[in-house]
Amino acid sequence: MTLYAALIYGAELDRGDGSPREMSSEYAEFSKAAAAVIRGGEGLYPTSTATVVRVIGGKGGDVVTTDGPYAETKEVLNGFYLLECADLDEAIATAARIPGAWHGAVEVRPVIEFA
Template sequence: MPQYAAFIYASDVDPTKPEAAPLLEDYNEFGAAAQAVIRGGAALYPTATATTVRVTGGKGGDIVTSDGPYAETKEALTGFYLLECADLDEAVKVAAQIPGAWDGAIEVRPVVDFGK
């Protein structure tokens, strides 16, 4: 069965803070309801903890890092799920139930299978 990555773009919150508890309850409910198709995933710390890495001059060039995300946006990449679904239609139906879809967006992409 094909796999799909569901990238969650939502408000940039710290899931380890007490004020995130109600949101985490919603995610726990989703996880329980969709456990048959979830193959992995994780929440991410806020974008302020990100480091962007670039290599100047191509392969073997100088490594340049900067604090924070690549671009400032209203919604940030806050987590992802790896879903195993029959097809894109099923993956979209599951993604629509992810709490981040209620006030943000879920990007669903097929995962390339390199033949395990």
């Protein structure tokens, strides 16, 4: 079995528009249906809460931080799941059932497991 990160991209979520409650029930249904392969996952706060960290000059260099997202895009990373699937086909089939895929995109990427 291989671990896959399912990175959920979509429009920035407006926490005041009522959609999180609707999405929460859809995600609860997905989580129950896919419980056999889900190994973790969480939603993320809006990009306005992000801090970008850079080290200028490499290791030991100056630490520079910037408030907000790294880049302005139409779709932002809203959350992720860690899936343990037999193969990429199973991971893709599972990702297609994540509600975020219906209105945005889910990037599926194999996880490198370090010992």
